[in-house]
Amino acid sequence: MKIGISEPLVRLAGDLAERHALRGYDAVHLASGLILKDRLGLQVSFSTWDIPLRQAAATTGLLTTHQEVTL
Numbered sequence: 107m108k109i110g111i112s113e114p115l116v117r118l119a120g121d122l123a124e125r126h127a128l129r130g131y132d133a134v135h136l137a138s139g140l141i142l143k144d145r146l147g148l149q150v151s152f153s154t155w156d157i158p159l160r161q162a163a164a165t166t167g168l169l170t171t172h173q174e175v176t177l
Contacts, residue, residue, distance in 0.1 A: 107145065109138040126162035135159070139168050 109115065115137050122140075123133035136152070136159060143150040152168040154160050164170045 107142060109141055115141060122162065122166070126158070126165070128159060128162055132156060132159045132162075136163055136166065136168075139163065140166060143168065 111134075115134070118140065119130070119133040119137040122128060122136050123130065126133075126136075128136065135154070139150050139152045150168050151171060152160070152163040153171040154163070160170050
């Protein structure tokens with residue numbers, strides 16, 4: 107399923123960016139995951155290396171994947 111840029115997506119992304127102190131495209135990705143979850147009516151798994159984005163996704167109810175990397 108494709109999630110296109112739309113006014114509702116942009117508004118949601120703006121709200122998420124403000125609420126979770128996210129960067130623009132991070133907020134768009136999170137908003138897309140939330141819209142996908144809503145449209146499918148199913149749980150959505152969200153994966154990112156970005157810690158603030160992962161925390162925001164978990165806070166909003168998306169399943170998140172996490173793997174520690176030791177360098």
